[in-house]
Amino acid sequence: MDFTLTESQSLLRDAATRLVADHGDAPDIWQRMAALGLLGIGIDEAHGGTGGGFHDHAVVLEALGGGLVRSVYIPTVVVGAHLISTAGTDAQQAVLLPKIVAGEMTVAVANAESASFEPCERIGTQADRIAGGYRLSGVKPVVMGADTADVIIVSARTGGGPGGREGLSLFLVATDTAGMVRHGYPIVDGNGAADIAMDGVALGAETLLGTEGEAASLIDLATDRTAAALCCDAVGAMAALNALTLEHLKTRVQFGRPIGKFQILQHRMVDMTIAEEMARSMAVYGADEADGDERVARGKAVSAAKSKIGDCARTVGQGSIQLHGGIGMTDDYAAGDYFKRLTAFEMLAGNSEDHLERYAFLGTA
Amino acid sequence: MDLSIPQELTDFAAEVRAFIRAELPDDLREKVIGRRFDILSADEKRFWQRKMVAKGWGAPAWPVAYGGTDWDVLKRHTFNEVVADEGAPMPVPFGQGMLAPILIEFGSEEQRQHFLPRILNLEYFFCQGFSEPGSGSDLASLKTKAMRDGDDWVVSGQKMWTSYAHQANMMFCLVRTDPEAERPQQGISMLLIPMDDPGITVRPVITLDGEHHTNEVFLDDVRIPGANLVGEVNKGWTYAKALLGYERTEVARIGLSKRLIKMVKEAAAKRTVNGVPLTETPAFRRKLASLEIELKAVEMLNLRMLSNVRRNLPGNEANMLKIKGSELQQDLTELMMEAQGTDALRFDRDAALDQNIDLFGDVDYRGDVTANYLATRVVTIFSGSNEIQHNILAKELLDL
Ligand SMILES: Cc1cc2nc3c(=O)[nH]c(=O)nc-3n(C[C@H](O)[C@H](O)[C@H](O)COP(=O)(O)OP(=O)(O)OC[C@H]3O[C@@H](n4cnc5c(N)ncnc54)[C@H](O)[C@@H]3O)c2cc1C
Numbered sequence: 001m002d003f004t005l006t007e008s009q010s011l012l013r014d015a016a017t018r019l020v021a022d023h024g025d026a027p028d029i030w031q032r033m034a035a036l037g038l039l040g041i042g043i044d045e046a047h048g049g050t051g052g053g054f055h056d057h058a059v060v061l062e063a064l065g066g067g068l069v070r071s072v073y074i075p076t077v078v079v080g081a082h083l084i085s086t087a088g089t090d091a092q093q094a095v096l097l098p099k100i101v102a103g104e105m106t107v108a109v110a111n112a113e114s115a116s117f118e119p120c121e122r123i124g125t126q127a128d129r130i131a132g133g134y135r136l137s138g139v140k141p142v143v144m145g146a147d148t149a150d151v152i153i154v155s156a157r158t159g160g161g162p163g164g165r166e167g168l169s170l171f172l173v174a175t176d177t178a179g180m181v182r183h184g185y186p187i188v189d190g191n192g193a194a195d196i197a198m199d200g201v202a203l204g205a206e207t208l209l210g211t212e213g214e215a216a217s218l219i220d221l222a223t224d225r226t227a228a229a230l231c232c233d234a235v236g237a238m239a240a241l242n243a244l245t246l247e248h249l250k251t252r253v254q255f256g257r258p259i260g261k262f263q264i265l266q267h268r269m270v271d272m273t274i275a276e277e278m279a280r281s282m283a284v285y286g287a288d289e290a291d292g293d294e295r296v297a298r299g300k301a302v303s304a305a306k307s308k309i310g311d312c313a314r315t316v317g318q319g320s321i322q323l324h325g326g327i328g329m330t331d332d333y334a335a336g337d338y339f340k341r342l343t344a345f346e347m348l349a350g351n352s353e354d355h356l357e358r359y360a361f362l363g364t365a
Numbered sequence: 366m367d368l369s370i371p372q373e374l375t376d377f378a379a380e381v382r383a384f385i386r387a388e389l390p391d392d393l394r395e396k397v398i399g400r401r402f403d404i405l406s407a408d409e410k411r412f413w414q415r416k417m418v419a420k421g422w423g424a425p426a427w428p429v430a431y432g433g434t435d436w437d438v439l440k441r442h443t444f445n446e447v448v449a450d451e452g453a454p455m456p457v458p459f460g461q462g463m464l465a466p467i468l469i470e471f472g473s474e475e476q477r478q479h480f481l482p483r484i485l486n487l488e489y490f491f492c493q494g495f496s497e498p499g500s501g502s503d504l505a506s507l508k509t510k511a512m513r514d515g516d517d518w519v520v521s522g523q524k525m526w527t528s529y530a531h532q533a534n535m536m537f538c539l540v541r542t543d544p545e546a547e548r549p550q551q552g553i554s555m556l557l558i559p560m561d562d563p564g565i566t567v568r569p570v571i572t573l574d575g576e577h578h579t580n581e582v583f584l585d586d587v588r589i590p591g592a593n594l595v596g597e598v599n600k601g602w603t604y605a606k607a608l609l610g611y612e613r614t615e616v617a618r619i620g621l622s623k624r625l626i627k628m629v630k631e632a633a634a635k636r637t638v639n640g641v642p643l644t645e646t647p648a649f650r651r652k653l654a655s656l657e658i659e660l661k662a663v664e665m666l667n668l669r670m671l672s673n674v675r676r677n678l679p680g681n682e683a684n685m686l687k688i689k690g691s692e693l694q695q696d697l698t699e700l701m702m703e704a705q706g707t708d709a710l711r712f713d714r715d716a717a718l719d720q721n722i723d724l725f726g727d728v729d730y731r732g733d734v735t736a737n738y739l740a741t742r743v744v745t746i747f748s749g750s751n752e753i754q755h756n757i758l759a760k761e762l763l764d765l
Contacts, residue, residue: 114640115637115639115706115707116638117639121639141708163640185713187712188732193710254501255502256503259502264755321742321746322742328742331571331573331575340573343739351703354638356648357638357648
């Protein structure tokens with residue numbers, strides 16, 4: 001076992017951290033990420049990417065979380081591009097992947113419809129066959145990055161029925177397709193999302209991604225990769241927030257001494273630090289399994305990580321606000337922004353409770 | 366020992382409920398139970414306060430002579446609970462709940478005559494100018510200074526976290542009147558300061574929920590007549606300590622927690638996880654049950670402690686209630702968020718309820734639940750942080 005970063009991962013971390021420090025909130029951060037080659041991670045060289053696996057994503061994600069960068073890196077690069085690379089036709093790959101690498105196209109992934117540790121079974125969006133293609137109808141709530149995406153990968157039923165894993169298919173739906181309705185809004189951490197509704201959206205046959213009726217394993221893959229990626233982002237946020245809180249404990253003076261001298265605060269800060277270390281350990285574990293093909297092993301690892309890190313995020317986020325005192329409650333101080341990021345993290349892609357259930361479900365399956 | 370609730374009290378609760386239902390406009394109720402921390406305007410607060418005054422319920426805890434009631438603690442508790450449950454605005458606490466008891470106990474007769482009626486009908490909307498940038502938990506280190514000039518006081522300094530200063534027209538303010546005093550606590554006085562003085566600047570501080578509840582207040586040579594000093598010079602700390610005790614009894618907020626738990630249940634009944642309503646999911650049911658039990662425990666603690674006194678809770682009971690009441694409020698807002706699931710992620714403060722919303726069904730685009738979760742983090746920080754409450758209990762109750 002070796003927990004150290006490879007040399008290329010260290011370089012990647014340094015580059016990403018520097019970019020985030022210098023330009024994290026710049027409006028053109030996405031183009032800058034493209035210029036650094038970050039949007040090509042995990043995409044093969046034939047399509048302009050730089051290859052690499054989930055641990056490379058993890059390095060970038062931690063930097064993004066640590067710098068509170070708002071981006072669609074997870075839906076576009078970690079999940080969208082991966083689905084296209086895994087299941088896309090040569091033509092789909094040749095058209096879409098170079099654009100993603102170049103930062104010219106963003107992707108959202110719309111699967112879950114109602115809360116469930118088993119998203120496949122709850123998909124009700126319908127895809128009916130019509131001449132030359134399909135007609136999609138359904139609603140997908142809170143789709144990350146769908147407010148600005150050029151393409152949304154939408155799961156729908158071409159067969160089977162509610163409650164089953166059969167008959168599910170994926171479609172590459174351009175967001176300017178007639179009949180695709182989006183209602184976009186910021187989520188609690190300021191990242192964008194949208195609810196999408198399709199009422200008989202007509203799609204050509206070439207929009208099918210992967211084999212008709214056999215998308216369940218891809219949907220699981222997307223779910224796991226999203227959750228595992230969020231975990232890495234959250235670890236970055238936790239580390240940065242703990243650093244901020246520690247600094248505050250050392251500099252804020254009350255009763256004639258730094259508040260970090262009060263033992264109750266020391267112990268709480270220690271617990272928050274342990275939480276960060278636990279979270280980092282589980283994020284590495286989740287990332288390591290996220291590239292795996294075996295549904296149960298991967299799902300258990302990712303769910304273990306998401307539920308544990310969710311708890312850690314709460315410990316760190318709530319603790320930080322408390323230890324900051326009033327200043328932690330203001331909207332223009334970074335501690336609050338990290339707290340919001342961690343709050344969003346807890347809710348996205350299934351909360352701790354959902355993943356606990358899923359782990360138990362997979363464990364006895 | 367007899368824990369039964371007298372019929373008279375049940376009747377009274379029904380009377381209060383009926384009155385509120387008849388008099389409280391829907392839009393106001395909507396705002397109060399809109400799941401956000403207080404977002405009513407000053408006019409809305411006045412409107413409701415004056416209705417309550419007209420009914421004789423404007424300040425139940427005050428002595429009858431000043432427009433209060435002769436209700437015992439249990440009756441007041443019942444009243445507060447119904448008010449909270451019905452989504453009626455709570456009285457603005459600063460004047461009525463904090464300053465008034467101080468004036469009644471320590472103020473001059475002129476001050477009582479002048480201020481109490483105006484506090485009662487909210488002609489005087491007070492804010493609380495205690496905290497400063499460098500003085501939060503260590504309040505006694507405050508630096509805002511007041512210098513004598515003839516009969517007047519001239520005040521300069523900065524207050525921080527002055528909630529609703531932007532709605533208020535008066536502030537009760539702690540100032541340093543004797544920088545040389547042996548202990549910092551001995552050089553502090555309390556002044557009543559009109560907010561329209563040209564030397565006062567109020568700047569908004571926006572909190573995590575994106576709302577404007579609180580402010581920084583700058584005082585630059587603000588001239589205050591000597592009659593606006595509360596009690597005696599350099600006794601401000603004594604008054605502040607007494608006042609914080611009154612403030613803390615409000616913080617248990619049992620009625621609010623009862624309303625929250627109802628809302629959690631409603632939200633949970635609407636949400637399904639794996640096709641099962643959340644209210645039938647074992648893990649969620651246990652969490653809900655455990656908070657309902659916690660609420661009962663805090664309520665019984667509150668009642669038991671109240672039953673030992675006639676009017677206001679003295680020190681240590683209030684410290685305990687502050688700790689448990691605030692933790693419970695936070696736990697409930699947390700569970701409320703969980704009950705809403707991913708729907709709670711939407712955080713569109715400006716509520717772009719614009720396009721095709723009917724397509725998406727019954728969703729909350731205002732992010733109220735999450736905003737309330739974020740805003741409620743403050744209840745373990747303000748009016749004496751929970752760490753400070755623990756310190757006080759360790760020292761005063763346990764003699765450690
Ligand atoms: C939204 C909001 C509204 C407010 N409204 C008002 C208002 O209207 N009027 C007003 O006067 N004030 C108001 N306050 C101020 C509030 O009372 C202070 O925030 C509170 O007293 C804490 O002070 P502080 O923020 O300076 O934190 P600090 O005192 O710096 O505390 C930081 C942390 O250190 C801990 N700590 C400090 N000393 C000790 C110790 N000895 N032992 C252990 N732990 C310790 C605290 O518990 C906290 O966790 C408000 C604050 C907020 C956030």
